[in-house]
Amino acid sequence: MKVGIIGAGRIGKVHARNISMYIPEIQIKTIVDPFMNKNMEQFAKKYGIPNITKDANDILNDPEIEAVLICSSTDTHAKYIIKAAKAGKHIFCEKPIDYDLKRVHEAIDAAKNAGVKLQIGFCRRFDHNHHAVYSMVRDGKVGKVNIIKISSRDPEPPSIDYVKVSGGIFYDMMIHDFDMARFLAGSEVTEVNAVGSVLVDPEIGKAGDVDTAVVTLKFENDAIGIIDNSRKAVYGYDQRVEVFGSEGCAFNNNDIPNTAVLCNEDRTSCENTYKVMWDRYTGAFVAEMHAFLDAIDNNKETLVTGVDGLYPVLMAAAATKSLKEGRPVKISEVE
Known part of the structure; x- marks a missing residue:
């Protein structure tokens, strides 16, 4: 399958690299970015992407390109979903679809009306650890779900310029955890309660956001959810989930590069956690692309639908x- 990538920033490069290295069934024909520069061009050449352009229409008007990966800034996601749908392209779009709920619905409807696949990039569903917990819950091994706990902490905050256009911590960061919470609960959220502080960087507060937040959730099935986020964990990328139920508890610890443990007279130590998201979730990024390809090849519903993209935006709006x-x-x- 030939695809085009819109957006050659961080996440666009992650998908391009992973596809080129691990998914031979997909060929990237064109990558587009309005701010295309020498570094981006060198990146494309390194990973065998033949066409580099600043105009998204070069992808949308190419009959050979069957699917589009939308990896541009969030404020362009809905626009490109609608354009790609009208062009008859299957669509993989990074989260969130949009900050505006009206635009989210317009984008979902455009894909539905065009009869094209739409998958949203909630990669954590495809992580081997998180999915193992999900499978235990789905198979009834913890009984009735009572409490879901999610900790999500980044190694360092993003740039202030990014914070100013990110939509805030609930749309930019916790939105992954909102999706994971409903994924694990098997139920929709009815109520959100949020508290937040500026404890990492005063500039984040000046930009109108918080960098540390805790949210509690109430679900339709009466379960309770607790999510904590921090923009800075000095020890690395901290990602853990726990589901406590009437018959047991399923949880995971952080992924680490290796599980070797050193014991001596001073201490017992193991490898540190991953420092960046791209390393922590490489397997998940690859798995979600395989799932997208499978949905297209076998005409199946995508595993993370447009509606799955809608509900975390609702939760982010409620938290805000x-x-x-x-x-x-x-x-x-x-x-």
Whole structure:
């Protein structure tokens, strides 16, 4: 399958590198970025991408390109989903679809009306650790789900320029955890309560955001969720989930490069956690592309649908409203 990638920034390069190295069934024909520069061109050459352009229409109008990977800035996601759908291209789009719920619905409807596949890039569903916990819950090994706990902490905060356009911690960072919470619970969220502080970088506060947040969730099935986020964990990329139920508890610890342990008279130590998301979730990024390809080849529903992309945006909107107003917010208030 020939694909085009819109956006040659961080996540666009991650997908391009992984496809080129690990997924021979997919060929990247064209990569586009309005800010295409020498570094991007050298990257494309290194990974065998033949066509480099600044115009997305070079992808959308190419009959050989069957699918589009949308890896551009969030404020362009919905626009390119709609354009790609009208062009008859299958669509993989990074999260979130958009900050505006009206635009999210427009994008989902465009893909549905065009009869093309739409998969949203919630890669953590495909992580071997998180998915193992999900499988245990799905198979009934913990009984009725009572409590879900998710910790998600980055090694360092993004640039202030990025923070200013990110939509805030709930749309940019915790949105992954919102998706994971409903994925693990097998139920939709009805109410969100958020608290947040600026504890990492005062500049983040000046940009109108928080860098440390805790959110509690209430689900339709009466389960309770707890999510904590921090923009800075000095020890590395911290990603853990736990599902506590009536008959047991399933949880995972952080992935590390190796599991070797050194014991001596001073201490017992093991490898540090991964320092960047791209290393921590390499396997998940590859797996989600295989799933996207499988959905197209076998005409199946994608494993992370447009509706799956909608609900975390609803939760982010509710969390943002909750933080500003200092009260729990029902999803029905923002839906």
